[in-house]
Amino acid sequence: MVTRTQEERSTAMRRRLLDATVECLVEYGYAGTTTPRVAERAGVTRGAQVHHFPTKADLVTAAVRHLATERVEFAAGETDRLKASADALGAGLDLLWGIHRGRLFVATVELWMAARSDPELRDQLKEVEPLVTGALAEFVRGQFPAQAARPAFRHWLYTAMDVIRGILVSEVAMTDDRLDQRWRRARGHLLLLAAGLGLEGGSVSGHDQKLTDTTDKN
């Protein structure tokens, strides 16, 4: 029997509960994220859960922070894997795309929607969301020292994030294959826009060609 210090037990348990909360957000949505389910998911009794987070609001509040840091950490990890390529801007876009795909963003949107009818939650998100989104943009921006100084570049990144989020949210319940089609179109548009903004990247003419040739399947 391993003996752990109380603080170890506590933080480990809190982490398990918060991870379970995010998992429940992804799997069951915000409304389906009930305290019994979270406890079950974490593999603990309800008593343990209620001990660390006496009220559901406490749990959600902590989960908001937890999710925020997880998003930033994940983005940081993905950024490290970004290699130099001929199509630098395109790689940057794909990075941003990769950051938004997956469970963490789904859980985030789940919170965004829930915040509409929950002032307490809304205040939490209003506080952390700009930090996270800003951090995401910073990570990509850091990969482009030559452009980083230009405001237009950052604005371009924000537009790119808006496009990505628009695609993901409207297909959130749909199949993955259509997602990639949509992203290819949008990606081409964003690269073309970058050229229009005078942001240097790889050759864009190729993408321009692709654009008009795209089949009618969209």
Added chain:
Amino acid sequence: MVTRTQEERSTAMRRRLLDATVECLVEYGYAGTTTPRVAERAGVTRGAQVHHFPTKADLVTAAVRHLATERVEFAAGETDRLKASADALGAGLDLLWGIHRGRLFVATVELWMAARSDPELRDQLKEVEPLVTGALAEFVRGQFPAQAARPAFRHWLYTAMDVIRGILVSEVAMTDDRLDQRWRRARGHLLLLAAGLGLEGGSVSGHDQKLTDTTDKN
């Protein structure tokens, strides 16, 4: 006392209930859209509601169709108010923006998210959503006969919708003033993109100027 035929009573009642359902979606979210609340909102008893929609799934299913037709009708109405202007493409974008702002789109996203964990609802949306989105694009496209034939134009419209939806969903719980800032940036980008795609519109150079001058407030 006015005597109404049974069919009149029935359709009127169904309409009231479906309108109330959409209102509840906007105000309380999907999870908060309970059958008692819908009935209360519609000003009828629970008995009346359950008579027309025996199960909650029946109500939601009908509401999906109702919302779809409402969205199309609203878009059609807005399109009629579109006047010829010097900045034709910009006006088209603003039209698309106006269509997406407001209650109907909020209710739609509420359904999108709920569909993630509700296969039945997902199937419903998979059926109607492409029709609605397609109709929206058609309305705008109809205003530009010169460009309507070009696939690039339609693709551009879809990207525009993605941008709009990305903005709206990430600010769904936030204040309206930030929305307009974000839309102005994105709008400029979309017009610049249109120029890059060879889509004729108003003068774009002015917007290009605005872009790089935008303050750092985003």
Added chain:
DNA sequence: CTACATACATTCCTCGCTGTATGTTTGCTA
């Protein structure tokens, strides 16, 4: 006018979620 169907209302039952109260174990500290 009678009989039936549809529209609407009331009541009750079951279930799941939240929160609380109370019991038990485990680690810390004097």
Added chain:
DNA sequence: TAGCAAACATACAGCGAGGAATGTATGTAG
């Protein structure tokens, strides 16, 4: 090692949702 506090477990109470059963009024067809 005795005692206390934190960590965890169990049991229960209140509440609101969804749905079924049953009752009443209002059209409608023969």
